Amino acid sequence: MQAGKPVLYSYFRSSCSWRVRIALALKGIDYDILPISLIKDGGQQFTKEFKTLNPMSQVPTLKIDGIILTQSLAIIEYLEETRPTPVRLLPQDPKKRAHVRMISDLIASGIQPLQNLSVLKKVGQETQLAWAQAVINSGFGALEHVLQSTAGKYCVGNEISMADLCLVPQVANAERFKVDLSSYPTINRINKTLLTMEAFQVSHPSRQPDTPPEFQA
Amino acid sequence: MQAGKPVLYSYFRSSCSWRVRIALALKGIDYDILPISLIKDGGQQFTKEFKTLNPMSQVPTLKIDGIILTQSLAIIEYLEETRPTPVRLLPQDPKKRAHVRMISDLIASGIQPLQNLSVLKKVGQETQLAWAQAVINSGFGALEHVLQSTAGKYCVGNEISMADLCLVPQVANAERFKVDLSSYPTINRINKTLLTMEAFQVSHPSRQPDTPPEFQA
Known part of the structure; x- marks a missing residue:
C-alpha cells in the first residue's frame, strides 16, 4: 500500500x-x-x-x-x-500519562462498548434507553469522582490530552440518551470548555461530510 | 500515600x-x-x-x-x-507498537467488557451463555484475521508484548464459556506457546492466594 x-x-x-x-x-x-x-x-x-x-x-x-x-x-x-x-496528547510525566490513559480507558472500555449500537440492538428496543442510561450513569459517577482529583482546566491538569478526546464524544452520547448531566459538574464544565475549541468544532458530528441535513448545525 | x-x-x-x-x-x-x-x-x-x-x-x-x-x-x-x-512489553517501532495496542484494545474494549460478570448479570441467567459465546466468537473471528498478518511466534512478531498479556486471559474466558477454539488456529497456537512460560503460569487463576480449592491446579 x-x-x-x-x-x-x-x-x-x-x-x-x-x-x-x-x-x-x-x-x-x-x-x-x-x-x-x-x-x-x-x-x-x-x-x-x-x-x-x-x-x-x-x-x-x-x-x-x-x-x-x-x-x-x-x-x-x-x-x-x-x-x-x-499539540501533545500525552503529558511528559509518567504518572500524569497514566492518569490520561486511565480516564481514556474508563470511557473506551468501561462505558462506550456497553452502549454502542451493536449492543443496544441485542438488548432490544424496549429496554435499550434504560440500559444505555444505566451504563453511562454508572461510568460518569466514577469518572466524576476520578476527575475531582486529576482535573484542572481539562481532564488531567491544564493541558489538553487524549482523555479530553474521549470525554466530549461520550458526553454527546449521554445527551443523545437523555442522561441528566447535572450530577456531573466537573464533566459538564470540562466538556463545555472543550467545545469552544476549533478542533472539537470542526470534528463535531454536526459538521461531517456524511451528516444528514436534520443533524447539521 | x-x-x-x-x-x-x-x-x-x-x-x-x-x-x-x-x-x-x-x-x-x-x-x-x-x-x-x-x-x-x-x-x-x-x-x-x-x-x-x-x-x-x-x-x-x-x-x-x-x-x-x-x-x-x-x-x-x-x-x-x-x-x-x-522485558519490554511494547516494541520500539511505532507501527508495531500500534499493532500491539490495536490487538490489546480489540480485546480490552471489543470483547472483554461485553462478557464480564456485570453485563452477564444484566443479560439474565437464561441467555448469558449464548450472549458470551456470541461476543467472543465475533471478536475472535476478527482477531484471528488480524493475527494472520501480525503474528510470528507471538501476537506481534517474535517478541512478547502487551497484546499477549490480553490474549491468554481472554482465551481462558472463552474456554470457561465453552467456545469452540478450533476455528481460531492462530489464537490457539499462540495461547499454548505462552502458557508454557513461567510468568503466565505463576499468574494463572489456578495459582492465586484467593483461588478456591476446586479451581486450584
Missing part, C-alpha cells in the same frame, strides 16, 4: 470516530474522510470490502503511512508517537 | 487482573496481592472502602509509587514506561 494522504473511515455520529477526528484536527493533519454508514444498507461496516480493512466491522479505521489502523486509542497513540507536534 | 511495595487488588478469575499479574511477573516486580472477591458478600468491589480506591468498582487496581492506578492497560503502559527492563 502506498502512503499518501491519510484516509479516515468514519461515521458522523460514531463517538470513537469523533475521538480520532479531534486528534487529527489538533495535530493539523490533512486527511480525507470516507464515510461508512452504520445504518444504510444494513450497515456498510459489514461489507466484505470493509471487513478486509477492519475485521471487527467498526469505525474508525485509518489508512496512514502505508498501514491500516483500527481501535481509536491505538490510532491516537500512533499519531502521538509519530506526530508529537504541534 | 507512602510508596512501598506495590499492592495489587486482584480477583483470581478476573481476566483483567490476570493481564496485570503477567506484566508484574515478566518485569520481575515484587508485589503484594490483596484479593477482592467479586462474588462474596454481594461483591467486595462495591464496598465504600474499595470504591475510594476505584470508583468503577473494578479489579485490577494497583497501588504503586505513591499513586493508585486502575484500568489494566493503563497500568501496563505505566509499568512499561517506568520499568522498561528486563
Whole structure:
C-alpha cells in the first residue's frame, strides 16, 4: 500500500470516530474522510470490502503511512508517537500519562462498548434507553469522582490530552440518551470548555461530510 | 500515600487482573496481592472502602509509587514506561507498537467488557451463555484475521508484548464459556506457546492466594 494522504473511515455520529477526528484536527493533519454508514444498507461496516480493512466491522479505521489502523486509542497513540507536534496528547510525566490513559480507558472500555449500537440492538428496543442510561450513569459517577482529583482546566491538569478526546464524544452520547448531566459538574464544565475549541468544532458530528441535513448545525 | 511495595487488588478469575499479574511477573516486580472477591458478600468491589480506591468498582487496581492506578492497560503502559527492563512489553517501532495496542484494545474494549460478570448479570441467567459465546466468537473471528498478518511466534512478531498479556486471559474466558477454539488456529497456537512460560503460569487463576480449592491446579 502506498502512503499518501491519510484516509479516515468514519461515521458522523460514531463517538470513537469523533475521538480520532479531534486528534487529527489538533495535530493539523490533512486527511480525507470516507464515510461508512452504520445504518444504510444494513450497515456498510459489514461489507466484505470493509471487513478486509477492519475485521471487527467498526469505525474508525485509518489508512496512514502505508498501514491500516483500527481501535481509536491505538490510532491516537500512533499519531502521538509519530506526530508529537504541534499539540501533545500525552503529558511528559509518567504518572500524569497514566492518569490520561486511565480516564481514556474508563470511557473506551468501561462505558462506550456497553452502549454502542451493536449492543443496544441485542438488548432490544424496549429496554435499550434504560440500559444505555444505566451504563453511562454508572461510568460518569466514577469518572466524576476520578476527575475531582486529576482535573484542572481539562481532564488531567491544564493541558489538553487524549482523555479530553474521549470525554466530549461520550458526553454527546449521554445527551443523545437523555442522561441528566447535572450530577456531573466537573464533566459538564470540562466538556463545555472543550467545545469552544476549533478542533472539537470542526470534528463535531454536526459538521461531517456524511451528516444528514436534520443533524447539521 | 507512602510508596512501598506495590499492592495489587486482584480477583483470581478476573481476566483483567490476570493481564496485570503477567506484566508484574515478566518485569520481575515484587508485589503484594490483596484479593477482592467479586462474588462474596454481594461483591467486595462495591464496598465504600474499595470504591475510594476505584470508583468503577473494578479489579485490577494497583497501588504503586505513591499513586493508585486502575484500568489494566493503563497500568501496563505505566509499568512499561517506568520499568522498561528486563522485558519490554511494547516494541520500539511505532507501527508495531500500534499493532500491539490495536490487538490489546480489540480485546480490552471489543470483547472483554461485553462478557464480564456485570453485563452477564444484566443479560439474565437464561441467555448469558449464548450472549458470551456470541461476543467472543465475533471478536475472535476478527482477531484471528488480524493475527494472520501480525503474528510470528507471538501476537506481534517474535517478541512478547502487551497484546499477549490480553490474549491468554481472554482465551481462558472463552474456554470457561465453552467456545469452540478450533476455528481460531492462530489464537490457539499462540495461547499454548505462552502458557508454557513461567510468568503466565505463576499468574494463572489456578495459582492465586484467593483461588478456591476446586479451581486450584
